[in-house]
Amino acid sequence: MNNVNASNNHPVFISIVGASCSGKTALARNIAKRFSGSQVSVISEDNYYKRQDQLTPEQRVSINYDHPSAFDHDLLLEHIAKLSKGESIDCPTYDYSLHNRSETTVEVQATPVIICEGIMLYQAEVLRNLFALKLFVDTPLDICLARRIGRDVSERNRSVESVLTQYQDTVRPMYLEFIEPSKYYADIILPMGGHNEIALDVLSSKITQLVNR
Ligand SMILES: Nc1ncnc2c1ncn2[C@@H]1O[C@H](COP(=O)(O)OP(=O)(O)O)[C@@H](O)[C@H]1O
Numbered sequence: 001m002n003n004v005n006a007s008n009n010h011p012v013f014i015s016i017v018g019a020s021c022s023g024k025t026a027l028a029r030n031i032a033k034r035f036s037g038s039q040v041s042v043i044s045e046d047n048y049y050k051r052q053d054q055l056t057p058e059q060r061v062s063i064n065y066d067h068p069s070a071f072d073h074d075l076l077l078e079h080i081a082k083l084s085k086g087e088s089i090d091c092p093t094y095d096y097s098l099h100n101r102s103e104t105t106v107e108v109q110a111t112p113v114i115i116c117e118g119i120m121l122y123q124a125e126v127l128r129n130l131f132a133l134k135l136f137v138d139t140p141l142d143i144c145l146a147r148r149i150g151r152d153v154s155e156r157n158r159s160v161e162s163v164l165t166q167y168q169d170t171v172r173p174m175y176l177e178f179i180e181p182s183k184y185y186a187d188i189i190l191p192m193g194g195h196n197e198i199a200l201d202v203l204s205s206k207i208t209q210l211v212n213r
């Protein structure tokens with residue numbers, strides 16, 4: 001179990017980028033488990049998808065959710081700025097079955113370590129520069145797709161057919177255009193995600209060093 005010095009009120013921000021279902025969330029959770037108590041918070045970029053209240057449910061389905069413009073990065077930047085000052089935030093939450101932000105928010109405290117995970121976090125320099133450690137989970141796309149079919153059908157209220165159509169129309173092409181090239185901004189590229197014990201040992205000791213310095 002790693003311990004970080006919580007007396008300094010300025011969190012260290014760590015980012016995890018990779019394809020949808022590459023294992024970003026699993027990696028973030030496994031890093032958090034290596035630290036005691038509530039020293040690590042995880043923020044998902046998905047919670048910062050733009051509100052789509054003005055659109056009908058049919059129109060919302062056809063949005064390209066794999067383009068950088070689908071996200072409200074200004075709000076994410078605002079929240080990171082608040083957390084940096086030691087203030088808590090009301091993090092939005094997202095409802096995939098409605099393709100819209102939910103009404104509820106979740107309070108996130110300015111813990112010593114804050115992990116942000118998402119597909120488009122390395123697109124804008126202003127956001128990239130805020131992360132002390134940038135990770136990229138490099139999982140083969142066929143494995144990501146197999147996982148995505150299982151997850152979206154069981155957890156996101158989708159049919160297999162809709163997952164496959166969306167994959168061919170936007171998920172795969174946008175991965176190749178935006179996400180894959182952004183791996184070159186990463187400090188560390190992790191093959192196959194977050195169940196690699198040696199990678200978790202190395203990452204947690206580096207994160208401890210970043211916080212305690
Ligand atoms: N290394 C792994 N081996 C097997 N299944 C995994 C692995 N990592 C993640 N998964 C599964 O794949 C799905 C997507 O993982 P998740 O971490 O949520 O991906 P992401 O956050 O990149 O979209 C989940 O159902 C999760 O349990």
Ligand SMILES: Nc1ccn([C@@H]2O[C@H](COP(=O)(O)O)[C@@H](O)[C@H]2O)c(=O)n1
Binds near residue numbers: 019049066095096100
């Ligand atoms: N209404 C929405 C919003 C997003 N998506 C998909 O989510 C993926 C990103 O989230 P991960 O947890 O998988 O990284 C992205 O590929 C979007 O296509 C969606 O299907 N519907």
